[in-house]
Every structure is written in structure tokens, then in C-alpha cells.
Amino acid sequence: xxxxxxxxxxxxxxxxxxxxxxxxxxxxxxxxxxxxxxxxxxxxxxxxxxxxxxxxxxxxxxxxxxxxxxxxxxxxxxxxxxxxxxxxxxxxxxxxxxxxxxxxxxxxxxxxxxxxxxxxxxxxxxxxxxxxxxxxxxxxxxxxxxxxxxxxxxxxxxxxxxxxxxxxxxxxxxxxxxxxxxxxxxxxxxxxxxxxxxxxxxxxxxxxxxxxxxxxxxxxxxxxxxxxxxxxxxxxxxxxxxxxxxxxxxxxxxxxxxxxxxxxxxxxxxxxxxxxxxxxxxxxxxxxxxxxxxxxxxxxxxxxxxxxxxxxxxxxxxxxxxxxx
Amino acid sequence: xxxxxxxxxxxxxxxxxxxxxxxxxxxxxxxxxxxxxxxxxxxxxxxxxxxxxxxxxxxxxxxxxxxxxxxxxxxxxxxxxxxxxxxxxxxxxxxxxxxxxxxxxxxxxxxxxxxxxxxxxxxxxxxxxxxxxxxxxxxxxxxxxxxxxxxxxxxxxxxxxxxxxxxxxxxxxxxxxxxxxxxxxxxxx
Numbered sequence: 370x371x372x373x374x375x376x377x378x379x380x381x382x383x384x385x386x387x388x389x390x391x392x393x394x395x396x397x398x399x400x401x402x403x404x405x406x407x408x409x410x411x412x413x414x415x416x417x418x419x420x421x422x423x424x425x426x427x428x429x430x431x432x433x434x435x436x437x438x439x440x441x442x443x444x445x446x447x448x449x450x451x452x453x454x455x456x457x458x459x460x461x462x463x464x465x466x467x468x469x470x471x472x473x474x475x476x477x478x479x480x481x482x483x484x485x486x487x488x489x490x491x492x493x494x495x496x497x498x499x500x501x502x503x504x505x506x507x508x509x510x511x512x513x514x515x516x517x518x519x520x521x522x523x524x525x526x527x528x529x530x531x532x533x534x535x536x537x538x539x540x541x542x543x544x545x546x547x548x549x550x551x552x553x554x555x556x557x558x559x560x561x562x563x564x565x566x567x568x569x570x571x572x573x574x575x576x577x578x579x580x581x582x583x584x585x586x587x588x589x590x591x592x593x594x595x596x597x598x599x600x601x602x603x604x605x606x607x608x609x610x611x612x613x614x615x616x617x618x619x620x621x622x623x624x625x626x627x628x629x630x631x632x633x634x635x636x637x638x639x640x641x642x643x644x645x646x647x648x649x650x651x652x653x654x655x656x657x658x659x660x661x662x663x664x665x666x667x668x669x670x671x672x673x674x675x676x677x678x679x680x681x682x683x684x685x686x687x688x689x690x691x692x693x694x
Numbered sequence: 695x696x697x698x699x700x701x702x703x704x705x706x707x708x709x710x711x712x713x714x715x716x717x718x719x720x721x722x723x724x725x726x727x728x729x730x731x732x733x734x735x736x737x738x739x740x741x742x743x744x745x746x747x748x749x750x751x752x753x754x755x756x757x758x759x760x761x762x763x764x765x766x767x768x769x770x771x772x773x774x775x776x777x778x779x780x781x782x783x784x785x786x787x788x789x790x791x792x793x794x795x796x797x798x799x800x801x802x803x804x805x806x807x808x809x810x811x812x813x814x815x816x817x818x819x820x821x822x823x824x825x826x827x828x829x830x831x832x833x834x835x836x837x838x839x840x841x842x843x844x845x846x847x848x849x850x851x852x853x854x855x856x857x858x859x860x861x862x863x864x865x866x867x868x869x870x871x872x873x874x875x876x877x878x879x880x881x882x883x
Contacts, residue, residue: 397840455840643779643856645772651857652783654866656790661872663794663819664801668876670812671802 397455400481403489405459405466405518406529421530423448423497425517427460429535433507434542436551438479440630441503443517443532448497450521450528455493457520460503464516464531471515475508484558484613484635504630506551507539547574547622555632565605565634569593574620577601581616582631591616608636698764705758710831712751713788717824719744724817727810741807744820745799751827752792759785762834776852777837781830783855788826790869795820801877 406418428442441460450456462474470488471478478486482501492501517532542548550570559565569577579591592604605616615631719740725731726740759782763769766778773779795816799806807813828844833851835842857865 641774641776643773643854645768647856647859647862648773648779648782650859650862650866652786654857654862654869655783656786656793657869657873658865659787659790659869660794660797661869661876663791663815664797664876665872665879666815666876667794667798667802667806667812668879670809670815671806 397457397491400483400485400487400490402470402472402487403459404469405461405464405516405531406520418529419524419526421519421521421528423519423521423530425519425530425532427515427517427532427535429515429537431536432538432540434546434548435507435510435539436542437548438504438506438630438632439537441505441515442500443502444498444500445495445519446497448495448499450523454522455491456495457489457491458501459516459518459520460488460505461516461518462514464518471503471505474513476513477506477508479504479506479555480557480633482613482633484633484637486557502631502633504555504632507537510539510541513537513539543624545573545622545624547620547624547627548572549618549620549629556634557632558635558637559608561608561611561636561638563636564607565603567603568595569601569603569618571597571601571618571620573624574601574622576621577603578619578621579603579605579616580619581605581614583612583614585615605634610636611638612636698761702758702761702765705754705761706831706834708754709751709758709827712747712754713792713824713827716744716747716751717821717828719747720817720820720824723807724814724821726807727813727817737807741804745796748792748820748823749796752789752796755785755789755792755827759789766837775837776854777833779854779856780851781833781837784826784830784833788823788830791819791823791826795823797873797877 424446426444426446428444430439433439443458443460445456445458448456460471460478461469462471462476463469472488478488481487481490481503483490483492488503490501495501513536515535515537519528519530521528548571550572553570556565556567569579571577575597577593579593580588581591582588591606593601594604595601603616603618605614608614612635614634614636616634617631618629620627620629722731723737723740723744726737731737762781762785767774768778773782798816802812806816829849832842832844832849836845836851
């Protein structure tokens with residue numbers, strides 16, 4: 370083998386050895402309903418994970434009535450990542466990595482802090498001590514276990530952390546308890562400028578008061594019309610800019626007064642929309658234009674140069690006919 | 695059944711690899727055009743490699759575009775991001791340039807490298823095709839993973855240059871006319 374080939378092989382080996390086995394999805398995978406570690410889909414091999422320095426504390430009520438909503442608040446401390454690095458947070462029912470979402474044990478996610486209903490959310494600008502929330506509806510009576518987990522990058526390595534187990538006991542509903550109907554699904558997102566009017570489905574409730582607040586600020590009262598016979602209609606104010614509104618209902622009836630968790634309603638800018646036909650037409654036009662201009666330029670240039678050559682050939686006088694030789 | 699997303703990864707790898715190779719060879723041919731390089735044997739080889747790689751990339755490109763459209767769900771919900779729109783027209787621009795370069799080489803033959811003007815156009819347009827495809831791939835990285843190798847250039851992926859339909863039609867007709875005139879001009883010689 371020549372010296373040149375050995376050198377080339379060594380350079381290739383050096384390049385291969387210098388590749389990084391690190392983070393597979395450094396920009397995140399977007400929110401979704403995922404098993405722990407995305408079922409292995411995000412970071413490929415969990416053996417490559419480093420342990421996150423973050424400490425996770427999951428706060429929730431230890432007892433909740435069946436079919437009722439409750440808040441799971443996750444506080445993240447000792448987070449050392451840059452605020453520019455997105456972090457991923459999971460709410461899980463076990464740590465097997467297979468069918469371990471809250472939905473898998475019968476719980477229903479009613480809202481998350483990003484304006485959707487996912488057990489995995491990605492957050493940027495998150496600093497140590499910050500919290501995030503999920504609102505879940507409890508299933509049948511029983512004991513349930515929850516975990517929180519964190520994913521983030523840093524130093525070219527995927528980091529992973531998991532909380533301790535938290536137990537929640539679901540109790541049977543007492544008689545005459547004013548409560549949200551199990552059919553009620555809160556609206557979790559809307560566009561800027563859009564007003565929110567919805568019917569609040571309740572049971573054993575005579576009177577409803579709704580409060581709303583922006584980003585944890587002062588609570589204001591929303592306009593509620595109707596009655597228990599015809600249903601309660603709630604009107605939440607319009608958002609003039611992208612923001613996160615929270616609202617909750619205070620339910621009065623024969624039983625003890627009940628207050629629902631704060632539901633999150635995210636207002637986003639109007640979604641992206643474009644005329645698909647115009648896009649495809651422009652793409653085909655650009656294709657034909659570039660193909661046409663290239664062929665035209667090359668063939669015309671060649672034809673012109675051929676014509677010049679022929680002209681030069683025609684103007685050349687034959688040897689011996691009037692020539693000086 | 696292989697999903698559109700997986701097929702897109704495979705086909706884009708083929709496209710990017712072959713176009714990058716073609717772009718490199720066209721770049722070297724450009725150096726020959728400026729007489730910076732002068733090895734005849736390598737010069738001939740570069741011509742074959744550049745056009746061969748471009749042809750292979752061109753065959754893979756429609757599959758990459760179609761699988762990309764399917765995996766992004768454009769058929770169901772339309773274009774949900776400006777990045778997707780830019781990816782589409784950039785890949786079609788690359789496709790058009792590649793077709794033009796290959797048709798020119800086929801019609802004119804190896805004498806396309808005999809003159810500095812045609813040689814310069816062939817190399818530059820070949821490199822432009824490669825550039826358009828690499829930009830498309832970079833936009834794909836931005837769309838799928840939120841970052842790409844060309845982030846340091848701060849490219850405006852969120853801006854869309856969408857022409858009015860009448861202008862697109864005009865461009866389409868002029869492109870068709872150019873193609874026909876170009877091919878006929880060469881055939882009539």
C-alpha cells in the first residue's frame with residue numbers, strides 16, 4: 370500500500386473517531402404523549418444518558434374524588450442548563466418506558482402549561498425553581514403512582530433525571546358534591562383576538578363563579594350567565610397578544626363548595642396558512658425557468674461559437690489561390 | 695410498510711451525498727476553467743464524476759421531495775410552516791438547475807468544456823444546483839430538529855418569497871420557451 374493511501378486511511382479513521390455520540394435531538398422533539406425517554410426514540414440508547422443535576426418535586430393532592438380534576442405541579446430545582454437550552458418534562462405513571470403515561474392508567478390530561486393535553490412538554494427559558502403544571506381528571510377509585518422526569522442537553526450529552534414516586538388515592542364521590550361533569554373538556558388554546566364562550570358542564574351545582582388571571586397575576590371575575598336548569602355559559606375575555614390565561618370555577622350547591630384547578634388557556638398568533646396551489650405553481654415555474662435558462666445559455670453560446678468558427682473557415686482563402694506562398 | 699419519514703431520511707441522504715460530490719467536482723472544474731489546475735486525466739474524470747453524480751442525485755430527488763411532502767403532512771393540512779415552503783421551492787430550483795446542466799452536457803457534448811464561457815456556466819450552474827439542495831437540507835434540519843449546520847449564516851427561513859400566480863405562469867411559460875428554443879437550436883445544427 371502506498372504511503373498516500375495509508376495517510377488517507379489514517380485521516381478517514383481520525384475523522385470517524387472524532388464524531389460525537391452525543392445528543393440525538395438537541396433541538397427537542399416537540400410536545401407529545403410519550404413514554405419515558407420517548408420509548409427510546411429521542412436519545413436512541415439510554416445507556417448514553419448522563420444523570421441530570423436537576424431535582425424534581427411533584428406537588429399534588431394526595432386524595433382526589435373519582436372523575437374530578439386536580440393539578441400536578443412540577444418544580445425543578447438545581448437546574449444548571451443554559452436558559453437557551455430547551456428542557457423536556459414528563460409526567461409518568463411508572464418508569465418502564467412502555468405504556469407508562471398517565472393515560473395508560475386511566476387518567477385524562479385536561480390541560481398542560483403549553484396549551485395542549487400532552488404528558489411530555491418542552492420549555493425554553495426555564496430556570497431553577499420554576500414550575501409547570503398539568504391538570505388531570507382522576508379515573509376510578511384506587512391508588513395510583515406518578516413520577517416526573519426531565520430530559521435536557523448539555524456538554525454534548527443527553528441528560529436524564531427522574532423524581533421519586535408520588536401516590537394519589539382516588540376516593541368515591543360524596544353525595545351532592547358540586548362538581549364538573551366528566552363530559553366537560555376545557556378549551557386549552559385559541560388564537561389572539563378570539564373570544565372564548567363555552568358551556569360549563571356541572572353536576573349538583575346551583576351557582577357558578579369563574580375567575581381568570583394572566584400569568585399568575587390578580588384574579589378577575591368572568592361573565593357567567595344561565596342557571597343549573599339551562600346550563601352555565603362562561604365568557605372569557607379576548608387576548609390581544611400571545612399570552613397564557615388561567616381560569617377556574619367555584620361551584621356552589623347543596624354539598625360543600627368546590628373550586629376547580631386553574632385550567633390553562635394559551636392564546637397563540639394565527640396559524641400559518643398559505644395558498645398551496647400558488648406554492649406548487651411557483652415551484653414548478655422555478656424548475657422550468659432554471660432548466661430552460663441553463664439549456665438556452667449553453668446551446669446558444671455553443672451555436673454562436675460554431676457559427677463564428679464556420680465564418681472564419683469560410684473567410685479563409687485556399688492555399689495557393691492569390692496567396693503569397 | 696416503510697413510513698414516509700424513514701423513506702425521506704434515506705432518499706435525502708442519497709440526494710445530499712450525490713449532489714455534494716457533484717458540487718465538489720464542478721468546483722474543481724471551475725478551477726480548470728480558470729487554468730488554476732491543469733491535469734488532463736483528472737479533468738476528464740471530473741467531467742464524468744460530476745455529471746454521473748448529478749444524474750444519480752436527480753433520480754433520487756423526486757422520491758425525496760414526494761416523501762418529504764408526505765411525511766410533513768402537506769397533503770392533509772397544507773403547508774404548516776414557512777420553512778416547508780422554502781424547502782419546496784429550493785429543491786425544485788435545484789432540480790431545475792440539475793436538469794438544465796445535464797441536458798446541456800447531453801446536447802452539447804464534451805465540447806462544453808472547450809470554451810471558457812460555456813465551461814464557466816456549466817461549472818457555476820452545477821455548483822448552484824448543489825447549493826440549492828444543501829440549503830434545502832439545512833432548512834430540513836431547522837424544521838425537524840430546530841437547528842442546522844448553516845445556522846451560523848442566520849438564513850431567513852421564516853421569510854417566504856411567494857410570487858403572484860400570474861408571475862409564476864409567466865415564468866413557467868418563459869422557462870418552457872427557453873427549453874424548447876435551446877434544444878431546437880442545438881438540434882438544428
